[in-house]
Amino acid sequence: MGDESFTYRDAGVDIDAGERAVSLMKAHVRATYTPAVLADLGTFGAMYAPDLTGFTTPVLVSSADGVGTKVKVAVAADRHDTVGQDLVNHCVNDILVQGARALFFMDYYAVGALDPLIAASVVEGLARACKAVGCSLIGGETAEMPDLYAPGDYDLAGFIVGIVDRDKIITGANIRPGDVVLGLASNGLHTNGYSLARKLVFEVAGLTVDSVLPFGPTVADALLRVHRCYAPSVHPLLADGLVQGMAHITGGGLPGNLVRSLPEGCRAALQVSWPVPEIFTWLQGVGNVPRDDMFRTFNMGIGYTLMVRPADADAVLARLTDAGEQVWRIGTIEAGTRGVSI
Numbered sequence: 364m365g366d367e368s369f370t371y372r373d374a375g376v377d378i379d380a381g382e383r384a385v386s387l388m389k390a391h392v393r394a395t396y397t398p399a400v401l402a403d404l405g406t407f408g409a410m411y412a413p414d415l416t417g418f419t420t421p422v423l424v425s426s427a428d429g430v431g432t433k434v435k436v437a438v439a440a441d442r443h444d445t446v447g448q449d450l451v452n453h454c455v456n457d458i459l460v461q462g463a464r465a466l467f468f469m470d471y472y473a474v475g476a477l478d479p480l481i482a483a484s485v486v487e488g489l490a491r492a493c494k495a496v497g498c499s500l501i502g503g504e505t506a507e508m509p510d511l512y513a514p515g516d517y518d519l520a521g522f523i524v525g526i527v528d529r530d531k532i533i534t535g536a537n538i539r540p541g542d543v544v545l546g547l548a549s550n551g552l553h554t555n556g557y558s559l560a561r562k563l564v565f566e567v568a569g570l571t572v573d574s575v576l577p578f579g580p581t582v583a584d585a586l587l588r589v590h591r592c593y594a595p596s597v598h599p600l601l602a603d604g605l606v607q608g609m610a611h612i613t614g615g616g617l618p619g620n621l622v623r624s625l626p627e628g629c630r631a632a633l634q635v636s637w638p639v640p641e642i643f644t645w646l647q648g649v650g651n652v653p654r655d656d657m658f659r660t661f662n663m664g665i666g667y668t669l670m671v672r673p674a675d676a677d678a679v680l681a682r683l684t685d686a687g688e689q690v691w692r693i694g695t696i697e698a699g700t701r702g703v704s705i
Contacts, residue, residue: 387483391490395500399466402501409502411467413526420529424463426454429520432557433586438515440572440583443481446519447488449554452592454523455496456611456667459594460624462533462601463525468493470503471520475512477505485519496594498523531601535608535624535670542607542696543676544621544631548689549666551642553590555614556660560586563650578641585642593667596686600669605679608670612662618703619659621668625696631670631703633694640664658705670696 392404401410415421430446430453437446447470455465470489472482482505493500503521512518552560564570564582572583593611600606608624621631643664647657657663671679676692683690 383479387479387486391483391487392500395490395493395498397497397499400499400501404502406502409467409469411499411501411524413466418526418528421526422463422529422532424458424461424525424527425523426457427520427522428453428457428554429518430554432561433552433554434517434519435561436557436572436583436586438517440587442583442587443484444488444491445587445589447485447490448492449488449590450519450521451489451492451496451498451523452590453554453611453613454521455492455498455525455592455594456590457613458523458525459597460533460609460611461527462531463527464598465493465496465498465523465525465594467499467501467524469501469522471506471522472503472517473506473508473512473519474517475507475509475514477507481517485517489521492589492592496592533601533606533609536626538608538624538626538629538670538696540629540696540698541673542670543673543692544633544694544696545669545671545676545680545683546637546665546691546693547593547596547667547669547683548591548637549612549640549662549664550591551585551588551640553613553662553666555616555662557586559650559652559660560646563646563652568649576642576645578645591666593688596683596688597667597669599686600679600682605675606669606671610668612665612667616658616661616663617665617668617705621703622701624670625701625703627701628698629696630699630701631694632697633703633705635663635705636693637664637691665693668693 389404399412401412430450434446437443490500570582574582576585610621610624612620643661680690
């Protein structure tokens with residue numbers, strides 16, 4: 364031991380940068396507040412008092428997720444205000460599957476060396492997506508860990524809580540043979556399949572984020588399209604009791620996610636009756652990726668599915684179209700071993 368003096372900054376953690384980041388975040392976060400938020404940013408615990416008017420037996424529904432390696436594309440493109448939107452929309456869609464409406468959201472942002480401007484840009488995206496669905500961003504954690512993350516890298520995860528009345532919960536138990544499967548359009552990869560996509564784009568094809576793809580957009584524009592949120596279009600249908608089951612098409616694709624909503628004795632028989640976006644056909648061609656792997660890795664243009672009664676299918680399709688969705692009949696429910704065929 365010597366006389367040399369060390370500070371936290373010498374170990375790679377800059378407390379002043381952390382305080383600056385929080386200062387930049389506050390305006391974005393406060394813009395999502397409603398009267399239900401009882402504590403300001405910076406308290407040890409966030410407090411939320413939900414308005415339970417109209418609920419008979421309220422049930423809380425929660426979910427946690429991350430953005431995955433899509434953040435590496437954001438870092439390469441130096442574009443950081445989209446991944447926060449991705450995260451919130453992904454989580455909102457997850458709890459929407461059970462009929463829940465989002466109440467509040469919390470994030471976890473971990474980085475090697477904190478850049479306050481980048482952190483604030485990420486939080487701006489979180490706040491923008493929260494505000495769009497009436498969800499409050501009530502807190503989170505910013506962790507600076509130089510020994511875990513390479514310079515410039517960061518990770519982003521989040522936790523959402525929503526609410527639904529017990530008798531309005533959607534479990535899929537009422538799905539039965541003959542029901543129609545409707546597919547709502549994605550706008551690209553959303554937040555899944557990026558480990559394969561990055562390998563194909565940057566290693567196999569040898570492109571950069573600024574390269575222009577054969578079908579028009581730059582790599583950055585195509586890969587950073589914001590994960591769509593389906594809650595505004597779907598909630599009115601739930602209120603009218605028109606939906607028997609739903610699935611958010613994330614990791615595992617249509618086969619891995621649609622099956623999670625099916626009861627025993629029911630299988631979904633799907634047909635590719637929708638126009639598969641060019642990003643997927645291009646990726647498949649670049650890597651000679653087998654068809655089954657494509658459908659298990661990517662959403663292939665369908666970001667969310669609804670199972671509805673045949674008599675309701677036309678009305679639901681029309682209402683979703685009026686709400687601005689692209690939607691197709693993509694299959695039917697048949698009697699058989701629980702599963703999905705495409």
